[in-house]
Amino acid sequence: MFLAGVRGACAREIAYLRAHPWDLALISWFPALALALAWAIFAHGVNVKLPLAFVDEDHSPGSRRLAVALEAARSTNIAARPVALEAAWPLVRARQVYAVVHVPADWERRSQRGDPLPVVLYTNEQYHAAGSSLANDVVGAIGSVAGGKVLTSLAGLGGGFAGAERRAGAVRVDLRTLYGPQLSFERALAGAFLPAMLHLFVLGGAAYAIGREYRDRSAGAWLASGQGSIVAALIGKLLPLLVCFTALAVGVMAWLAGYRGWTANGSVLVWGLGLFSLVLVCCAIPAMLVGLTGTLRVALAVVAVTNVTAVSFTGFTYPLFSMTTAAKVWSAIVPFHYFYEIQQQQWNIGAPLAMSAAPFAVLWGVYIIVPLLIGVPLLAKRCRHPEGWGER
């Protein structure tokens, strides 16, 4: 009886999708295209040859070596050589360069005299991502050119160059990035934003699929297709959507961790279960919202507005540690946060499986079971009250 209800509701939903190709598109090829587009944005992985202006007022062999080092670095490209700083500012404002490297007059001579002048790096912090990528390579280039001068001055303190090298390396700081040492934007950004986009499409698709029954006054027929069981009707309705989005989720994981080679340091299975749980969350929450409001528009608006900024509250773009209490509270409310914990633990970190139990418990308990317990009876009740249908 129950299975017949699921089959009936599923067949009815498939028939609807076949008759409405755009509804089908928005749970299949359109999200796939948007995800492919987003991946393609980050596909280069690293920033290469970002333009900067090099203002050389020293015109010395040292400043020319610095220019060569900047040209040789991966993320820097000397796009302009203005004669003075004043000539560089219009290039920054026109965004033809992200940064200006200024070598002051007398730089090399003062350095040899032991009274060095600094090179100044001006970065456009309205384009912080580009500016910080560039800055790392500029620091490296200056280190490679100025490092020799430092050794020379240290050698002057006695013990020759051997002593200078020993002094320069007296206290090293070994910097290690764990769990993602490649620092690839493809892994980091596509890894965060592809699941985020996917969950927004699932939220929208599920809210639309459930809500339109009440909007179009077809909720009675929907319940009937489930043999009078709202649970069967809901499962049957959401099955095509679940199949499509689960296939997309698997596709995203296979693309990143399989074909593109960003191997998971933990359990791929648990990561996949986390993503599948997120897909279920994104079905359960719209079911509850449609049940509570009976309005497709309100349910769609709530899921879109409250979840579109989900990534910002995971601590990925700005540390969660530094956020205000209000932001931390909102971060604890947004379901994507808990999926992202699982993904970090199982894809990047390789944490013990037990560590992922807590976010799984929250996803299932708070964001799947509770919304369904609230939403399903309300959906059933609304199916029996045609006077509330058609709300826009």
Added chain:
Amino acid sequence: MNAWQAFRWTLRSVLLDKGAALPAVVGVVAYFLFYPLPYDPEAVRAVPVVVADYDASPMSRQLERDLDATQTVRVQGVARSVEEAVPRLQNGEIGGIVVVPKDFHRDVLHGTPTGVTVMGNGGYIVVDGTVLETTAQVVAETAAPALAAHLVQSNVPPAAVMRMAHAAPALVKQPLFNTVQGYASYVVPASMGLIVHQLLIIAICIVIGTWVEGGRWAIAPDGRLSVRGFAGLLAGFWLLVFAALMFWIGFVFWYHDLPRAANLPGAIAFGALYALAVAGLGIALGSWMGTRERALQIIGGISIPLLFLSGFAFPVESISAPLVWFSHLLPSTPGIQGFIKLNQMGATWHEAWPQVRNLLLLAVLYTAVAWWAASRRAPGAPAPLAA
């Protein structure tokens, strides 16, 4: 219906329809508090680290105190080994581990090469960079007096040591425009163009979708949309988009004390042009979708690629050429770039010309497409997405 009547009807349709007024008015106002929320503290601060202290010496304790005294890093605790600290890094309780080796203090005093190891979490790029950079600076500063003392003991003249200690650094970093290097100052002004774009596109699509669903449009009573009727329609939506932009440029940037008003007249003029392109695109999309709620389903999912294609959060030089060409068809790309130039960077009209030209072309293009699409739908033709 003449242009003035169509203009008034359009405004009335948005403001008296709670479905459209919610994104166009309430959403625009609410987002000014909600969107900057995660970035409110501006600078990264108080990232917790654990020090795995194998030395337990005065110098390692000094290092812990110096680290704790920084704005960016906070010492959450001291562990006896790295293994003890790793689970706390894995579960996200801390952002990094600082390992002080055995005999660190003694080796620094003797001038024997030694080193501190810093481990960050590469899964969180900003946290990782903060922990590594801050610790490297603090270690150098903490060890400096002991190293200087060692040099003096090695018969290096104290004057030479003093001169080296006071020498200028090899490099000075100077941030431009966003001089506090704040995250809200970086993200919020750039996102403003997209926030307004998305919310107002939703509102326009809700209104147009309602009209398409209802059959003939009130602004085209005889089934034909006149040029004057279309002008009133476009002007009504334009005004709403423009008002939302002015609210953000004039009030929100001031309220959150973000970089602003660098070229205010330029930004206002640019805003007028941007509003025209967004209004045109909204009418075109609304006519095509023809369903009241459809835009709400789509707009969230496409916001992320639109934001990154604009080139502010990810350098446009790192995006492949076909995608960059495609991005020029989206008002948000020249819009975001132009607003940053004019509001935050104080660019002249000439310096913002590539974005102005791009937006001019898009405004013409989308106005034409909007006219074509609206003329077809106004008599009551069904829309493909509703079919």
